[in-house]
Amino acid sequence: MTQIDVDLVKGAAAPSPYVPRMARILDATQMTETERFFRLQMEDGPLEYEPGQFVSVTVFGLGEAPISICSSPTQGEVFELTVRSVGLVTNALKQFKKGDRLGVRGPFGNHFDYDVMKGQDIIFVAGGLGLAPTRSLIRYVLDKRKDYGKVTILVGAREPKWLLFRDEVQEWAKRGDADVRVTVDRADASWKGNVGVITKLFGKIEIDPAKTWAAIVGPPVMFKFTVLEALAEGIPEHRIICSLERNMKCGVGKCGHCQIRGVYVCRDGPVFTYEQVKRLREGI
Ligand SMILES: Cc1cc2nc3c(=O)[nH]c(=O)nc-3n(C[C@H](O)[C@H](O)[C@H](O)COP(=O)(O)OP(=O)(O)OC[C@H]3O[C@@H](n4cnc5c(N)ncnc54)[C@H](O)[C@@H]3O)c2cc1C
Numbered sequence: 001m002t003q004i005d006v007d008l009v010k011g012a013a014a015p016s017p018y019v020p021r022m023a024r025i026l027d028a029t030q031m032t033e034t035e036r037f038f039r040l041q042m043e044d045g046p047l048e049y050e051p052g053q054f055v056s057v058t059v060f061g062l063g064e065a066p067i068s069i070c071s072s073p074t075q076g077e078v079f080e081l082t083v084r085s086v087g088l089v090t091n092a093l094k095q096f097k098k099g100d101r102l103g104v105r106g107p108f109g110n111h112f113d114y115d116v117m118k119g120q121d122i123i124f125v126a127g128g129l130g131l132a133p134t135r136s137l138i139r140y141v142l143d144k145r146k147d148y149g150k151v152t153i154l155v156g157a158r159e160p161k162w163l164l165f166r167d168e169v170q171e172w173a174k175r176g177d178a179d180v181r182v183t184v185d186r187a188d189a190s191w192k193g194n195v196g197v198i199t200k201l202f203g204k205i206e207i208d209p210a211k212t213w214a215a216i217v218g219p220p221v222m223f224k225f226t227v228l229e230a231l232a233e234g235i236p237e238h239r240i241i242c243s244l245e246r247n248m249k250c251g252v253g254k255c256g257h258c259q260i261r262g263v264y265v266c267r268d269g270p271v272f273t274y275e276q277v278k279r280l281r282e283g284i
């Protein structure tokens with residue numbers, strides 16, 4: 001008998017990272033035409049996770065998809081996901097409602113290093129669905145507000161109808177201890193706020209580059225121009241952080257699907273500094 005056999009007989013083997021656990025949907029709401037919000041609870045005990053980690057969600061009989069946890073561990077035993085329907089699994093998830101069950105593997109990956117940011121200023125820049133992973137850290141920081149310096153939250157969307165967590169973002173603004181600004185690329189008749197790309201908001205805020213971290217998550221074009229803006233403000237590359245998305249399968253650094261130049265995004269990421277991202281791109 002191998003040690004694994006012995007452990008299995010004793011019932012002592014660690015649960016396999018390849019076998020989904022069951023989660024029950026406590027709440028499911030359609031946020032936009034394509035994005036659906038889920039509040040879930042694991043059936044066999046709490047999901048222990050950190051801001052920035054992701055889970056692999058299984059729709060049995062169809063497949064699985066990696067999805068960022070958009071809640072913060074400070075919220076207790078439940079966890080939350082925002083899913084954009086783009087294909088097989090994510091479109092199927094549109095039909096899931098309160099009381100239904102899903103398979104969940106994980107949490108996987110590294111996380112935002114909130115300890116290293118303590119006492120420092122943080123500027124969050126979230127474009128579109130990028131608000132989902134960013135929200136996990138935003139909520140963590142707002143729940144531990146006195147541990148951090150100035151907090152600025154910039155949120156962008158293509159149009160008002162695509163803004164995620166609209167009411168919650170307004171609540172953050174009302175707290176009075178964070179500078180919250182929202183912009184849309186194109187306004188509609190109802191919109192009274194900022195219009196223009198998210199980088200334009202940099203002109204409206206004060207940044208002390210000596211003690212500021214920037215968490216930038218959004219589509220590639222937004223990420224590119226926002227990083228340029230952050231660098232122009234003097235924020236160093238090692239204090240610009242992001243969350244990368246790659247096609248993934250196992251989630252545990254075994255299959256190689258997510259690999260870039262020997263780095264496994266599922267295990268070594270998805271959170272990287274811009275300094276690391278540049279090295280991955282340039283191979284240095
Ligand atoms: C770490 C990580 C975190 C993510 N967080 C979220 C999230 O919070 N919310 C969310 O809606 N989506 C998130 N995604 C993207 C999500 O995993 C994909 O949209 C999903 O896997 C598509 O699966 P599908 O079966 O619905 O689509 P498919 O039918 O497989 O494909 C539809 C399209 O999506 C692309 N795609 C397939 N798999 C992936 C993948 N793993 N990553 C990126 N693109 C893919 C395909 O190239 C194709 O263009 C995340 C991805 C990663 C890697």
Ligand code: FES
Nearest residue numbers: 249251255256266
């Ligand atoms: S998804 Fe398998 S190695 Fe990363």
